[in-house]
Amino acid sequence: PFKRYVEIGRVAxxxxxxxxxxxxxxxxxxxxxxxxVDAPDMxxxxxxxxxxxxxxxxxxxxxxPKKKTLIAAMEAADVKNKWENSSWGxxxxxxxxxxxxxxxxxxxxxxxxxxxxxxVRQELAKxxxxxxx
Amino acid sequence: MVTYKFHQYQVVGRALPSETDEHPKIYxxxxxxxNEVRAKSKFWYFLRKLKKVKKSNGQxxxxxxxxxxxxxxxxxxxxxxxxxxxTGYHNMYKEYRDxxxxxxxxxxxxxxxxxxxVRHHCIQIIKxxxxxxxxxKRESTKQFHNSKIKFPxxxxxxxxxxxxxxxxxxxxxxxxxM
Numbered sequence: 502p503f504k505r506y507v508e509i510g511r512v513a514x515x516x517x518x519x520x521x522x523x524x525x526x527x528x529x530x531x532x533x534x535x536x537x538v539d540a541p542d543m544x545x546x547x548x549x550x551x552x553x554x555x556x557x558x559x560x561x562x563x564x565x566p567k568k569k570t571l572i573a574a575m576e577a578a579d580v581k582n583k584w585e586n587s588s589w590g591x592x593x594x595x596x597x598x599x600x601x602x603x604x605x606x607x608x609x610x611x612x613x614x615x616x617x618x619x620x621v622r623q624e625l626a627k628x629x630x631x632x633x634x
Numbered sequence: 635m636v637t638y639k640f641h642q643y644q645v646v647g648r649a650l651p652s653e654t655d656e657h658p659k660i661y662x663x664x665x666x667x668x669n670e671v672r673a674k675s676k677f678w679y680f681l682r683k684l685k686k687v688k689k690s691n692g693q694x695x696x697x698x699x700x701x702x703x704x705x706x707x708x709x710x711x712x713x714x715x716x717x718x719x720x721t722g723y724h725n726m727y728k729e730y731r732d733x734x735x736x737x738x739x740x741x742x743x744x745x746x747x748x749x750x751x752v753r754h755h756c757i758q759i760i761k762x763x764x765x766x767x768x769x770x771k772r773e774s775t776k777q778f779h780n781s782k783i784k785f786p787x788x789x790x791x792x793x794x795x796x797x798x799x800x801x802x803x804x805x806x807x808x809x810x811x812m
Contacts, residue, residue, distance in 0.1 A: 503786035503788075505786065505787075506784045506785060506786050507783075507784070507785055507786070507787060508782075508783065508784040508785075509781070509782070509783065516793070516795055517793055517795055517796075521795050529708055530778055530783050531708050531731055531732065531733065531778070532731045532732075532775075532778055537706070537708055537733070544706070545706040546706075547733050550787055551791070551793070555787065563781070564781045565707075565708075
């Protein structure tokens with residue numbers, strides 16, 4: 502019934518607070534509600550599980566590894582690529598891109614959408630004619 | 635870093651020198667208080683109970699805050715305390731797992747308030763120590779002494795990422811499965 506467990510090496514996404522949107526690795530469990538969490542570009546801190554969303558990715562580390570071992574293990578498990586190719590990761594990238602569009606980009610987007618809709622409607626008209634005939 | 639309410643201070647003081655006692659003994663205490671002023675006051679409170687000296691005939695020599703040596707290492711803390719309940723004074727020994735001693739002490743105060751309705755001014759900390767895993771007494775701390783610990787998060791509550799995005803009504807019921 503459960504597929505994602507809190508365990509040492511589980512990669513999680515921070516979903517609340519200062520580090521929102523960061524991918525972190527659970528490096529140790531403090532108690533029922535808190536974990537010691539680490540990422541290559543931040544100081545090791547404690548976080549409440551309420552602020553973490555577990556992902557499917559795990560890496561192979563021992564309890565509380567040194568920063569160098571952690572980075573090496575993350576490279577070995579290829580966390581960055583696995584995350585960016587996963588559907589969850591791709592959705593987040595798209596969201597970020599959409600939020601960072603400037604007005605010219607939104608104009609270009611509008612033209613592209615109109616063009617795509619035009620092509621779809623042409624195909625639909627062809628199919629309708631075939632169906633009627 | 636979480637902001638802790640209780641800070642640990644080292645307070646050093648002695649009685650004022652007099653004709654009978656040129657060099658009075660210097661006493662040092664490690665206490666928990668919310669600020670330095672409170673720490674100094676607590677120091678005289680405890681010293682009065684141990685020696686015949688008051689703030690009016692004593693002097694404070696030093697007060698320094700003690701910071702956590704290794705805030706990224708998880709430790710098991712044992713806290714011995716003396717608290718006043720509605721019917722009398724009792725001693726207690728409690729264990730906490732935390733990264734810093736201030737965090738463990740804060741956990742202790744909140745737990746005493748919730749479990750025994752003891753307010754923080756009725757609690758005196760006798761002793762604190764970091765306990766190695768072998769010597770922990772409580773099952774609730776010992777259950778985390780497992781290098782291959784693994785458990786699922788059973789109930790997932792979806793929260794908006796900032797308080798600004800909080801709404802009273804939602805369009806659909808939340809999915810609680812992780």
